[in-house]
Structure formats: structure tokens, C-alpha cells
Amino acid sequence: MRLNPDNFGARLVRLAAFMAAAVLLSGCDLQDMYRQPKTEPYMSSPVFADGTSARPLEADTVARGHLRTNEVFYTGKLNGKEVDALPFPVTKAVLLRGQGRFDIFCSPCHDRAGNGNGMIVQRGYRRPPPYHTPQMRAMALGHFFDVISNGFGVMPDYAAQIPVEDRWAIAAYVRTLQFSQYAPLADVPAGERQKLKEAAK
Amino acid sequence: MAQLFHPSANAIAKVTIFGGAFIVAGLVWAAAELYRSPYVTRAGDPISQPVPFSHKHHVSDDGIDCRYCHTSVENSSFAGLPPTKTCMNCHSILWLDSPMLEPVRKSFQTGEPIHWTRVNYVPQFVFFNHSIHVNKGVGCTTCHGPVGEMPLTWQAETLHMRWCLGCHEHPEKFVRPVGEVFNPDWKPPADQLDRGRKLVEQNHIQKLNDCYTCHR
Numbered sequence: 001m002r003l004n005p006d007n008f009g010a011r012l013v014r015l016a017a018f019m020a021a022a023v024l025l026s027g028c029d030l031q032d033m034y035r036q037p038k039t040e041p042y043m044s045s046p047v048f049a050d051g052t053s054a055r056p057l058e059a060d061t062v063a064r065g066h067l068r069t070n071e072v073f074y075t076g077k078l079n080g081k082e083v084d085a086l087p088f089p090v091t092k093a094v095l096l097r098g099q100g101r102f103d104i105f106c107s108p109c110h111d112r113a114g115n116g117n118g119m120i121v122q123r124g125y126r127r128p129p130p131y132h133t134p135q136m137r138a139m140a141l142g143h144f145f146d147v148i149s150n151g152f153g154v155m156p157d158y159a160a161q162i163p164v165e166d167r168w169a170i171a172a173y174v175r176t177l178q179f180s181q182y183a184p185l186a187d188v189p190a191g192e193r194q195k196l197k198e199a200a201k
Numbered sequence: 202m203a204q205l206f207h208p209s210a211n212a213i214a215k216v217t218i219f220g221g222a223f224i225v226a227g228l229v230w231a232a233a234e235l236y237r238s239p240y241v242t243r244a245g246d247p248i249s250q251p252v253p254f255s256h257k258h259h260v261s262d263d264g265i266d267c268r269y270c271h272t273s274v275e276n277s278s279f280a281g282l283p284p285t286k287t288c289m290n291c292h293s294i295l296w297l298d299s300p301m302l303e304p305v306r307k308s309f310q311t312g313e314p315i316h317w318t319r320v321n322y323v324p325q326f327v328f329f330n331h332s333i334h335v336n337k338g339v340g341c342t343t344c345h346g347p348v349g350e351m352p353l354t355w356q357a358e359t360l361h362m363r364w365c366l367g368c369h370e371h372p373e374k375f376v377r378p379v380g381e382v383f384n385p386d387w388k389p390p391a392d393q394l395d396r397g398r399k400l401v402e403q404n405h406i407q408k409l410n411d412c413y414t415c416h417r
């Protein structure tokens with residue numbers, strides 16, 4: 001086939017026009033895809049009167065499978081009395097989880113050792129009691145769970161920030177902190193005891 | 202008929218043809234630079250907010266963990282923006298009378314959320330998930346920059362695909378131990394590449410750079 005010069009020029013123009021159109025149209029398409037008619041978490045929405053896209057739950061509704069029938073696990077109480085045991089086995093993983101969550105959510109006020117002298121207290125928040133007093137040591141484990149879930153005095157509740165299982169892990173870790181301040185010397189490995197004695201001097 | 206063009210027109214024509222290529226290349230380069238520049242991406246540009254919230258104060262001065270407010274970052278695609286109740290945990294007592302916090306108190310009383318202005322935005326054809334990144338050892342500051350030094354928050358990087366791919370192709374340059382993910386002061390050690398390669402192996406970090414990793 002022989003190329004017809006005139007025809008070739010016309011085809012070149014057509015090709016250029018097509019490419020320009022492709023670039024321009026795909027540009028429009030990109031913009032459409034960039035902001036799609038969908039909502040992402042916390043986006044505002046003109047559809048609802050309060051302007052939010054996320055809808056609050058209807059009052060008194062329970063999602064299937066989410067009915068809280070386990071009183072001990074969800075309230076820390078049995079027949080209205082605070083329980084003094086974890087509703088699931090305590091493992092090292094649970095305590096480590098509790099430590100991590102405690103440091104995130106509790107240490108700002110209670111400080112990492114549970115003395116109640118965290119940074120927010122140093123900024124002027126009312127100082128919480130240390131965990132290491134005889135009264136606090138006598139509290140049932142379920143009490144700590146209840147305080148995290150519902151608040152106590154000036155302490156706000158942490159129900160929205162900490163899932164139920166993590167609240168129990170934190171309660172278990174509070175016990176660990178209490179124990180740490182009263183651990184007997186006999187529990188310390190023999191090689192370390194001397195070091196502790198020297199440090200205490 | 203007289204000559205239309207002086208002989209020097211030949212030289213001008215040659216320079217124009219030759220230089221044209223450079224002018225086009227220069228324009229393309231300038232456009233690419235502009236596209237990546239903070240002028241377009243708004244990177245480094247502090248965003249004004251209804252309440253001048255300072256990460257610098259809350260993170261660096263007070264030592265509050267990222268997850269105290271961004272509670273869903275470890276198990277959700279979205280890091281989570283705190284409800285006004287979280288602000289009031291402390292500010293029901295601290296700075297109670299500050300006029301700066303008036304929108305916070307008003308929101309708490311009326312139940313209407315504070316209308317924060319979004320700082321980091323990826324196009325909606327990108328499916329980004331926070332949880333997989335923080336659980337594999339990509340630190341907050343790797344993408345969000347020195348948040349603990351921001352009095353008003355700004356976007357730290359371009360958030361362009363080329364930037365994402367920098368890490369998706371060479372994760373060993375950026376990953377840190379999982380325990381350091383929320384440490385705002387973490388700096389890559391001198392032997393980051395060696396440590397990074399070990400972390401990539403240890404945490405089974407894959408080089409996911411297929412289109413459908415992010416575009417689904």
C-alpha cells in the first residue's frame with residue numbers, strides 16, 4: 001500500500017485530535033474519581049439535618065449477636081456485687097496488653113507506676129489516689145473495671161475509648177502495679193538481691 | 202521579487218527548531234515540579250482549624266500517646282478522630298474558662314461535632330488502611346512528619362503515588378520495630394538498612410506494588 005501524502009496529513013490531524021481528547025477527557029474522569037459520591041468516616045453530608053454522614057444508633061437497638069448477657073464480663077459485677085477475678089484466664093499476653101493500654105489511657109493522670117502524679121495532674125487536674133494504699137489494695141478487681149467503664153469522682157468514663165476486654169486487661173495490670181510495690185525480697189532472683197540492697201542504701 | 206528572508210533567518214530557524222525541544226522539555230519539567238510542590242500539595246502548610254489544636258503541646262509537652270485520641274488506628278482503616286468527649290476528659294477541669302476552647306464546650310453541650318478541617322487527603326480511588334501500616338512497623342511520623350512539633354497540623358509529604366511507592370518498593374529504608382511505631386521522637390538509626398532488612402523478614406513485610414494493592 002502506498003501512502004497518500006494528503007491522506008497521511010489528515011490522519012495525523014485526526015490522531016492528534018483524538019489524543020488531545022483522550023488526555024482532556026481522562027483528566028475530567030480523574031477529577032470525578034478523585035472525589036466520589038460516597039462518604040468516608042467523619043465526612044459531612046448534606047443529606048441529614050445534623051450535617052454528619054455517620055448516623056447514631058437508634059435508641060434501644062442491639063445489633064444481632066451484641067446483646068450483653070454476660071453480666072460479669074460487661075459490668076464487673078455478679079448480682080450487683082463487684083467480682084474479684086478476671087472473667088478470662090490471666091496470661092502474660094493479657095498483662096502486657098494491660099500495660100500497653102494503661103500507659104496510653106491511664107498514665108496521663110495515674111502515672112506509669114500508679115502513684116497518681118501523671119503529667120495531667122501536674123498541669124492542675126485533681127490528683128487521683130495512688131493504687132498502693134491499703135484501701136485501694138483491698139478493692140475488688142471488678143471495681144477497677146467499673147471505674148474505667150463508668151468513671152468515678154472527677155475521673156471521666158473510658159467506655160468509648162477502651163474496649164471491654166482491654167478494660168479487664170488494665171484492671172489486671174493495676175493489680176500487677178499494686179503487687180510490684182509490695183513484692184517480697186524472696187521473689188527476687190538470688191543474684192539480684194544484693195544489687196537491690198545496695199541500691200536501697 | 203525580492204528575497205522575503207535575509208540569510209540570517211536560516212540561523213534563527215535552526216536555533217528555534219533546536220531550542221524548541223528544550224523549551225518543551227523545560228515546560229514539562231516545570232509542570233512536574235509544580236505538581237509536586239507545596240503550592241499544589243499544600244504539604245508543609247499549617248491548616249487553620251475552628252480550635253487551634255496543637256499536637257506540639259499535647260504530644261511533646263504532655264506526652265499523651267497518639268492512641269489516646271486516635272483510638273481506632275490499630276484495627277481500622279481510619280485512625281479515628283476523637284469525639285468532643287475525649288477533649289472534655291481533661292478540659293472539663295483544665296483551661297475550663299479559656300475562650301479558645303469555647304467551640305469545644307459548645308460542641309459538648311449541643312452534641313454537634315466540631316467541624317475540623319481535614320489535613321491529610323488521598324484521592325478516593327486510593328484505599329489506604331492505617332491498621333496494616335502501624336501493625337507492620339510504619340511509624341506515625343514516617344508519613345505524618347514531626348507531628349510532635351506542629352503547633353497547627355500540616356500535611357508533611359506530597360501523598361502522591363510516587364511517594365507511596367518509595368516505601369512500597371523499599372520498605373527496609375523506613376520500617377521500625379513495632380514497639381516504636383507510636384514514638385514521636387524515633388529517628389532512623391545509622392544502620393537502618395541492615396535493621397530494616399531484618400524487620401522486613403521478621404514481620405513478613407511484602408513489597409506490595411501491584412495496582413490493586415491500593416486501587417480496588
